[in-house]
Amino acid sequence: MVEKGVFGNGIPYVRFGEGEKTLLVFSGGPSNTLPSGFLLRISSQFKHISKSYLVYMLGRKAGLPEGYTTRDMAEDYATLIRDEFEGGPIDVMGTSYGGLIAQHLAADHPELIRSLVIAISCHRFSDEGNELDMNSAQLLSESKKRAALKSLYPLIEGDKAKKALMKFFMAYIGPLVWKPHDHPSDLLVEGKAEIAHNSKSRLAEIKAPTLVIAGDKDYFCPVERLRETAAGIPNAKLVL
Numbered sequence: 001m002v003e004k005g006v007f008g009n010g011i012p013y014v015r016f017g018e019g020e021k022t023l024l025v026f027s028g029g030p031s032n033t034l035p036s037g038f039l040l041r042i043s044s045q046f047k048h049i050s051k052s053y054l055v056y057m058l059g060r061k062a063g064l065p066e067g068y069t070t071r072d073m074a075e076d077y078a079t080l081i082r083d084e085f086e087g088g089p090i091d092v093m094g095t096s097y098g099g100l101i102a103q104h105l106a107a108d109h110p111e112l113i114r115s116l117v118i119a120i121s122c123h124r125f126s127d128e129g130n131e132l133d134m135n136s137a138q139l140l141s142e143s144k145k146r147a148a149l150k151s152l153y154p155l156i157e158g159d160k161a162k163k164a165l166m167k168f169f170m171a172y173i174g175p176l177v178w179k180p181h182d183h184p185s186d187l188l189v190e191g192k193a194e195i196a197h198n199s200k201s202r203l204a205e206i207k208a209p210t211l212v213i214a215g216d217k218d219y220f221c222p223v224e225r226l227r228e229t230a231a232g233i234p235n236a237k238l239v240l
Contacts, residue, residue, distance in 0.1 A: 004034070009079050010061035017050035023091045025057045026077065026098025030137040030190035033181065034059050053091070058098075062182060064189040070197045074104035081112045089114035089208075096120050096220070097133075097190070100197045107205035116210040122221035122229040123200040128154075129220030130195045137191035141184040149174045155219055203232030210236040 002016045014034045017023075025046075027034060034057055046055060058080070060073055081088050091114050094102025099121020106113045125133075132154060139148035149170040156166045181187060212230040216223050223240065230238035 007080055007084055009076060009083065010063075011076060011080050012059040012061075014057045015054065016046070016057075017053050017055040019051060019053040021053050021091065022085065023049065023053040023055050023093060024077070024081070024085075025055060026092070026094040026101050027057055027059055028096030028098055029060070030097065030133055030187050030194060031059075031140075031181065060186070060190065062186060064183075064186045066189060068189050068193060070100045070193050070199075071104040071108070073101045073193070074108060077101065077105050078109045078112060081109075088112040091115050093117040093119055094121060097194060100125075100194065100199065103199040103202065103206065106208055106210070107199070107202040110205075110207040113208040116206065116208045118210060118212045118229065120214045120218060120221065122212075122214070122225045123203060123232065124198045124225065125194060125220040126222055126225070132219070133194055134191040137187040140181060141187045143184070145174070146171060157217070200228065200232060203229065204234065206233045207235070211239065212236055213239045216240045 002014060004012070004014050006012045012034060049055065058077070061076055081090055089112055092102055092105070094100070094117070096119070099118045102116060102118060102121075103123065106116050132151065136148045136151045139145075139151060150167075152170065153167060156163050158166070210230075210233050212226060212233070214221050214226050218226070221229075226238060226240065230236045
């Protein structure tokens, strides 16, 4: 069963799974859009882990003020854990953009984190990745959905046929199913926060057992940057 809701401090969530343990997943971005129940049911990404965990996939609160940083977003999650999850410690997974935020949370509030997964994320995204996200956020904030999806073409992997199919889907089908953002300015705030993010100097402050996991051809996180991220955390393991 998939349930959607909003916590008291404004953080939206999607809850699913049947395990006794709890896992908080900080979603990617820039965006505050969480997957629908239908997408979660047909996706294999969390099927295995949802057998062992009650999973809360979290977005960011709406109406972010100008200049809001990934560290500010981490404080929102810290408040959430204290208020809604008895102060932890709790297992946390930060995926992509959410991984940037998770690093600040683990460094600032080690008492709240039992274990940490930094998935397809690193201490700072590549310049190309930051530029792509900012461009996409700008277009989405202007409701230019088709142009925004086309701007993501560099992320498509595969042979010629697969790339052609994905481009067709993103250009013609994607805009039809993409839900408009309720607070377009949040996209720009998150995009700017991504560009400003650099947690390399904070990695040594992360005390929780940590898994850093990503592909070896990640557009946002080059292998060397992934290695630096894992090497900077005292109790971390890297899986490529």
